[in-house]
Amino acid sequence: PLLQPRGLELDPVKRAHTLSDLRAAAGKRVPKAVFDYVEGGADDEISLRRNRSAFDRVEFSPQVLVGGDIDTGTTILGEPAELPLVLAPTGYTRMMHHAGEPAVAQAAAEAGIPYALSTMGTTAPEDLHGDNLWFQLYVWRDRGFTKDMVGRARDAGFRALVLTVDTPVPGNRVRDIRNGLTLPPRLSLSTLLDGATKPRWWWNLLTTEPLRFASFDGDGSLAPSDIGAKMFDRDVTWTDLAWLREVWDGPLVIKGIQSVRDAKKAAEVAADAVVLSNHGGRQLDRGPAPLELVQPVADEVGDRLEVFVDGGIRTGGDIAAAVGLGAKACLIGRPYLYGLMTGGERGVTKVISILREELERTMRLVGANAITDLDRSRVRLRA
Numbered sequence: 001p002l003l004q005p006r007g008l009e010l011d012p013v014k015r016a017h018t019l020s021d022l023r024a025a026a027g028k029r030v031p032k033a034v035f036d037y038v039e040g041g042a043d044d045e046i047s048l049r050r051n052r053s054a055f056d057r058v059e060f061s062p063q064v065l066v067g068g069d070i071d072t073g074t075t076i077l078g079e080p081a082e083l084p085l086v087l088a089p090t091g092y093t094r095m096m097h098h099a100g101e102p103a104v105a106q107a108a109a110e111a112g113i114p115y116a117l118s119t120m121g122t123t124a125p126e127d128l129h130g131d132n133l134w135f136q137l138y139v140w141r142d143r144g145f146t147k148d149m150v151g152r153a154r155d156a157g158f159r160a161l162v163l164t165v166d167t168p169v170p171g172n173r174v175r176d177i178r179n180g181l182t183l184p185p186r187l188s189l190s191t192l193l194d195g196a197t198k199p200r201w202w203w204n205l206l207t208t209e210p211l212r213f214a215s216f217d218g219d220g221s222l223a224p225s226d227i228g229a230k231m232f233d234r235d236v237t238w239t240d241l242a243w244l245r246e247v248w249d250g251p252l253v254i255k256g257i258q259s260v261r262d263a264k265k266a267a268e269v270a271a272d273a274v275v276l277s278n279h280g281g282r283q284l285d286r287g288p289a290p291l292e293l294v295q296p297v298a299d300e301v302g303d304r305l306e307v308f309v310d311g312g313i314r315t316g317g318d319i320a321a322a323v324g325l326g327a328k329a330c331l332i333g334r335p336y337l338y339g340l341m342t343g344g345e346r347g348v349t350k351v352i353s354i355l356r357e358e359l360e361r362t363m364r365l366v367g368a369n370a371i372t373d374l375d376r377s378r379v380r381l382r383a
């Protein structure tokens, strides 16, 4: 036919072939301050860029003439998962799209993968439903309140607790400061001007549930860094892990480990897993790229706990590489938010299905039929 149907497709979710297509579509749908909040990193964004460029070092060693079926299934924290993938906790998800966390949880449940609700989420643990939900915890100065939050997550059926340890104070997110971002967003001349081109986003924001934190009462409209600086306990130490073990008896994940040294400490306190992570480059700038820590950490503690990794994962090939180097699973943050911003739950589902197809294709091309075939005989990091 003369007219190519693909060229006529107006639905940005259907049009997207890659996560970068969804990223571009997302940028057109939400106000700049919101997109920058998702996209930005701390300080000079060196970690943010390195997280991504570390994947340029990946080199596969394919095994040919393997044949057979591809199975991406695995287990994560002892539960079956259809992919070695977890949707990471992200704050203020209703700001990206009015459907918020319930849409993300639904997409994750349908795809058979876990999703972690953030302490800074905009849906209460009681209101979120899914098969395999985790709760991400920031320890509050008020320990009674912290314990309460953990109890609410347990009572609501959350399976795992994820303690984030890379945020004793909020990182210096320069884009948010320049944009004057507050949570919830405040009307200003610039948000009004930008919002005039995104009427649907504003309409949804103003007509659906109020944008407030689900786990605590916010204090009016504040800059994100002020919220963290006010509430987070910067004096949390390894000795507090014993306390946390008393109030939470399910699987415990420590997120934000950035060295072999601390991964060993996590194993000593009997954590069930660590997430090698620099918070997507949003906290300390110029820490190591998490991908480069996978192999040394897996070698040191991989027999005692599960090693997860996040930061810069944007393709199924990236997942194959991280798993091959020794990760049990990968987390993604920004990528599913691109999908959410573009098309709500459908967009998140699209992100997961793109990653699934890319992972399957990569497995086929490197000659790995099962996730357990992805090992260091198939992937290495070039010097």
Ligand code: FNR
Pocket: 037, 038, 039, 051, 088, 089, 090, 091, 118, 119, 120, 121, 136, 164, 255, 277, 278, 279, 280, 281, 282, 310, 311, 312, 313, 331, 332, 333, 334, 335
């Ligand atoms: C985050 N991240 C995060 N982590 C966490 O433990 N608690 C939180 O509330 C948040 N909030 C948050 C908001 C936004 C907008 C982003 C982008 C990230 C970090 C997140 O869980 C994850 O570590 C990174 O997003 C991983 O990097 P990529 O996949 O975004 O490159």
